[in-house]
Amino acid sequence: MKFSGIIPAVVPGRITSAVFGPAPVARDRAIGMSERLAAVSSLQSSLEYLTQRKDIEKGGMNDWEVARQYLAGAGPVTRRLVDGVSGVRTTTALHLARSAVSLAMLLPGDSRWRGAGNVFLGASSALLSPRHHYGGDGSDQVATLVQLATGAARLAPSPAAKDALLWYASLQAGMAYAVSGWVKLFGKPWRDASALGGVMRTRTYGHEGLHRWTCEHPRTAKALTHGVLALECLFPLVYARGGKLTRSMITSAAAFHVANGYFMGLSRFVTAFPAFHPLVAYTATPRSHPTVAGRDDRALTAAVVALAGGTAAAAATVVRRRLRTTEGWHTSRTLTTRSKNLLQYEEYSPGAPDQPVVVLAGGLLSTSEHYAWIAERLCHETRYGVVTYARAGYAGSRRRATTGFRLSESVRDLVDLVNGAVAPGRKVILVGHSIGGELARRAARHLGDRVQGIVYLDSSHPGQFSSGLGASEKGLAGNFASVGRALRLGTGILLTRPVWINELPYAYRKKVFAQYADARMWEAARREWKAIRADFTSFTGALARVEGVPALVVSAQRTVDRNPEQLLLHGELAEAHVGARTESVVIEGATHETMLITSRYANQVTDRIIAFFDGQDRRSTTATTSTSSSTSTTATASSASRPGRPVARKEAAR
Structure with a gap:
């Protein structure tokens, strides 16, 4: 009986620590978990391509004689490399080799040869991506990134280099989720929560049962949609306050990808994106934790400095382009119309x-x-x-009208330009x-x-x-x-x-x-x-x-x-x-x-x-x-x- 007062306090504490807190994982274990998850995605991808060989044969969806036009702007070295692996027989042989290596990567082991296997899978996926212009998706790109990072980490000679590569992949994961979420916010369907029902009613990615459920439970569907947005936009918070949100964020993201696989048929997403999660767990654990003792975090500092420099460069580029856009040519002139708009025009020749x-x-x-x-x-x-002239809002022309815009405003501006710029x-x-x-x-x-x-x-x-x-x-x-x-x-x-x-x-x-x-x-x-x-x-x-x-x-x-x-x-x-x-x-x-x-x-x-x-x-x-x-x-x-x-x-x- 003397412990009865302690039990209620212990149980909530365990629940809280299970939900909120870091997910400690050692470097080698994180690499092993990530490379195996990525290998499952690569195996599934290659098997799909092997069973759909008609798509890469003549007349197929990815007929190389047609698809090679997408490399028109690439350099000669890239074109030759991709051409070299894009024959039907070569492509088939590569996918057979990828399948065998992917299976081998699922076996237990921790040798440097696994690094070579990861690099092979990542490099071959990158080379084959133009070959499968139609049918490739984000899961292939994620698996490629994870495999190249973990493969290089296994082959790197120093712990500092290994940590730098794992930090790189982890930060890419944060950007992948955050950018996806913030881009969705620009779209009205995601803000008003109609996107989920809209996607579920499509033939390609839809699911009749889930679509019907969104119609029958609009409030719950809205909460679910906004929850997904919050998860993606705020995913970088896994690094806040010593990784307090790491467990809940990773668990929620994994559940989200499993749902994508089941309802939308994106089965490769089930393992591709979660391949990021062990690396995120490793880098989000406080350095004071014994599991990650000695971790080198200088890559994070370098990334923050690079981000600050990139932000400054982006701002400078915006200003420079705005000035180039609005200044016109040295022969440009301006005219104010009856709508109060300022039009920039140029007289190429008086004639x-x-x-x-x-x-x-x-x-x-x-x-x-x-x-x-x-x-x-x-x-x-x-x-x-x-x-020639630029309409209001284009180039150096400015719209100063205070009324709602209608086409008649641009018509009046054109009339005023003729009357003002032509004798x-x-x-x-x-x-x-x-x-x-x-x-x-x-x-x-x-x-x-x-x-x-x-x-x-x-x-x-x-x-x-x-x-x-x-x-x-x-x-x-x-x-x-x-x-x-x-x-x-x-x-x-x-x-x-x-x-x-x-x-x-x-x-x-x-x-x-x-x-x-x-x-x-x-x-x-x-x-x-x-x-x-x-x-x-x-x-x-x-x-x-x-x-x-x-x-x-x-x-x-x-x-x-x-x-x-x-x-x-x-x-x-x-x-x-x-x-x-x-x-x-x-x-x-x-x-x-x-x-x-x-x-x-x-x-x-x-x-x-x-x-x-x-x-x-x-x-x-x-x-x-x-x-x-x-x-x-x-x-x-x-x-x-x-x-x-x-x-x-x-x-x-x-």
Whole structure:
């Protein structure tokens, strides 16, 4: 009886220590547990690929003759290495070897040969990942990381080097969970807890029973969804207060991956991500604990210093790109519109006083520099004036309007730009790409007889949503918002320059990339896209007539091939111009973007513009007063428009 007062205190204490507290594990035991869990994932992965060999054979989902295009931008050494293992027989042999090594890694033992086995599994997985472009997932990447880290740790000669490698893998685990969680927070479905039910209703990852349960128990499903978010976002707290949350965090994460495996069919996740956990447990245990005595934690200090340096570099990069984005060129000018917006524009060429001025309006999430090839050729080969501008929120243009944004605001801005930047009495030719074409059409009604003609370049049409062409783009506003938030956090430093930017003239590339990596343009695109959807979904009836204004309608072949309905809508744009000459052209091989940024397609577009407004067709066709349709297949590229030509005015401005 004298111990009765102690029992109630002892039991809760044991429960608390079992839930809250570090999970001490020695270095060698942590390596052994992690490598075995990763080996199970590799074994399952290779067995899956071996049983689905038809996917890697000719005509399969991962036919190498098709899949190798994804290595086009890789270096010659990488291409040769991957090519060397991507034959059907070689790939099969590698997976058989991986299966055998994975089985061997499950056997007891603690020798250095296990390190070689881990390195083989990790390196072969990395080499085979391009081969299995479709079908690979995050579990393969995690297993590869764990195997390379633990393999190198087994082969490392000193305890300090071993600990540095284990710290590296552990910190990668923290980042993997935290980044995944914080990225989810950018998405509304995760914040309002509708994501879980949405995923469970899909055919690929869904589970009918769990989906039904989320519908029947919305409050519990919401708590579960937010619990998963909290687990991922706060996973780095395993290192707080001497590892007090290590046991509960690791246990919860393991349960989460088991649930993924069961409900979503992601069976490799069951062992791949938990392969991180022994390493996390080892590094999260206080150094004073006898199990981890002598652990070298200098890698943590180095990581903190590197993080601080990276944060400073990211902030500096944001500032530098913002300045490059907003400063414009040395020839840039500004104009304030009636909406109080400040527009930045550039006069490429004043042209002859008796000739019209070509005003180029860009598309959604597009820079005015996208018109570089076209603008430069118009300057060199015609007597037209040439003006480009950035809409409010793009480049150095600023939106200062205080009312809610509508497309009519951008239309007024374009009208004010023409009236303010072009001398009174001079005609203008409005050229618009994508949504810029629709803005030009609406602006023409306000500019009256100042408009000598309109050129629609793969233009938007207000009826495209009712035709079903916008159904696949409903989530664009959310995507724009997510990218904008991420860029504001400094993640732009991680961006690599998109390959398409290299299609532009050299002198323009840095400025275009600076805009692409700046949050302002993505925020402006989100604002415009929401206004476009609101405006276009309310469109009914026919387009308003544009009296007496000639129109050239240029379509990209890839656009109309993907959506044949688009060609009919482009035809309606031409038909809306009454009492004037119209022409419709399809640029063979061009896409929505490459018709501007790829020199050979941009040259064809420019040829058509010059021929249409000069009243001559360089391809020996006769323009008529009725709508005609042709396919342009040949570009006339002068020496002034060849790729690599020095762009004198822009080069001087760099």
